[in-house]
Amino acid sequence: MGRWQPDAQGRFVRAALELFAEHGFEATTVAEIAARAGLTERTFFRYYTDKREVLFDGQDMFADALVSGIREAPADAAPVDAVAAALVSVGELFPPERHAFARTRQRAIEANPALGERELGKLAASAAAMAQALRDRGVAEPTASLAAELGMVALRVAFARWTAGDGERTLTELMTEALAELRATAA
Amino acid sequence: MGRWQPDAQGRFVRAALELFAEHGFEATTVAEIAARAGLTERTFFRYYTDKREVLFDGQDMFADALVSGIREAPADAAPVDAVAAALVSVGELFPPERHAFARTRQRAIEANPALGERELGKLAASAAAMAQALRDRGVAEPTASLAAELGMVALRVAFARWTAGDGERTLTELMTEALAELRATAA
Numbered sequence: 001m002g003r004w005q006p007d008a009q010g011r012f013v014r015a016a017l018e019l020f021a022e023h024g025f026e027a028t029t030v031a032e033i034a035a036r037a038g039l040t041e042r043t044f045f046r047y048y049t050d051k052r053e054v055l056f057d058g059q060d061m062f063a064d065a066l067v068s069g070i071r072e073a074p075a076d077a078a079p080v081d082a083v084a085a086a087l088v089s090v091g092e093l094f095p096p097e098r099h100a101f102a103r104t105r106q107r108a109i110e111a112n113p114a115l116g117e118r119e120l121g122k123l124a125a126s127a128a129a130m131a132q133a134l135r136d137r138g139v140a141e142p143t144a145s146l147a148a149e150l151g152m153v154a155l156r157v158a159f160a161r162w163t164a165g166d167g168e169r170t171l172t173e174l175m176t177e178a179l180a181e182l183r184a185t186a187a
Numbered sequence: 188m189g190r191w192q193p194d195a196q197g198r199f200v201r202a203a204l205e206l207f208a209e210h211g212f213e214a215t216t217v218a219e220i221a222a223r224a225g226l227t228e229r230t231f232f233r234y235y236t237d238k239r240e241v242l243f244d245g246q247d248m249f250a251d252a253l254v255s256g257i258r259e260a261p262a263d264a265a266p267v268d269a270v271a272a273a274l275v276s277v278g279e280l281f282p283p284e285r286h287a288f289a290r291t292r293q294r295a296i297e298a299n300p301a302l303g304e305r306e307l308g309k310l311a312a313s314a315a316a317m318a319q320a321l322r323d324r325g326v327a328e329p330t331a332s333l334a335a336e337l338g339m340v341a342l343r344v345a346f347a348r349w350t351a352g353d354g355e356r357t358l359t360e361l362m363t364e365a366l367a368e369l370r371a372t373a374a
Binding site: 079080113116117118120121124142143145146147149150153157178181182183185186187 | 307329333374
């Protein structure tokens with residue numbers, strides 16, 4: 001087998017999600033993921049340190065989308081409106097054709113506390129990146145961090161709704177709605 | 188050595204925090220924690236499944252304080268005001284004499300991503316308990332969950348400020364302030 005495998009990461013991710021859905025996260029081994037993907041364990045460990053990491057691929061792209069959204073918001077946008085722009089920007093990463101995949105991933109995460117903790121850690125890192133992007137626009141603390149936290153709550157709530165449903169409404173719509181609801185609750 | 192050890196949990200927690208501060212979390216073993224506490228590894232595993240759990244003792248008391256605060260809030264309190272009462276209630280668990288302990292714990296958690304993830308998971312479970320307590324008061328969704336999430340952001344921010352500082356201001360003051368700032372940011 002050659003060293004380079006076309007779409008190795010995509011194959012590992014799909015194989016892992018199938019196996020997690022069939023047997024649960026705990027019962028699935030890296031050997032099984034590699035076999036299902038038609039690749040070797042050695043190739044697996046070239047991309048990931050453990051089976052948890054397979055589910056957190058694309059994390060950098062996610063944080064980058066949030067940061068770009070804030071950078072590209074109008075200069076006079078209020079902090080929470082810049083955060084709303086960040087959510088729209090991240091929504092573009094999750095078009096309708098990613099709904100089935102996102103739903104399987106969310107179920108694996110909700111079924112396993114260690115995965116849920118990892119997810120929260122990754123989202124907290126994304127919130128920190130948003131806060132930094134707000135400070136780079138001149139937003140002072142504590143407003144920068146708090147606006148980023150509000151955005152992350154809206155994103156989490158919307159993501160849970162999107163993956164619980166059948167995908168009829170877009171993630172972007174649901175995030176915009178969740179942020180408006182959060183602001184109304186805080187008022 | 189007898190089976191019962193006075194204040195075994197308190198001794199394990201203090202020993203673990205000392206060792207985490209001295210050598211870091213990763214480099215500290217359960218054997219070392221037990222030795223420092225003057226107890227056996229066997230006794231350690233009677234209380235905890237692993238060394239991470241030592242830092243998350245008292246989690247039930249924490250969630251219970253939040254829930255009681257919501258239950259005891261005036262019947263006509265707005266959801267976010269019931270959450271403010273929950274924060275005051277949890278503040279009573281952290282009097283000034285717990286500041287040094289809380290600071291050491293917070294530093295151990297901030298220095299280790301896996302501990303940070305566990306902390307976020309525990310806080311998410313407490314937010315879910317608050318949301319349930321709000322629903323029990325007749326607060327509808329999504330307001331119940333969103334008000335609980337707002338409270339948890341305020342609690343996290345205030346806890347970071349309390350443990351970063353010298354303890355001059357109380358945790359309760361800092362939580363009340365953080366919730367007010369969050370509401371102003373959302374407005």
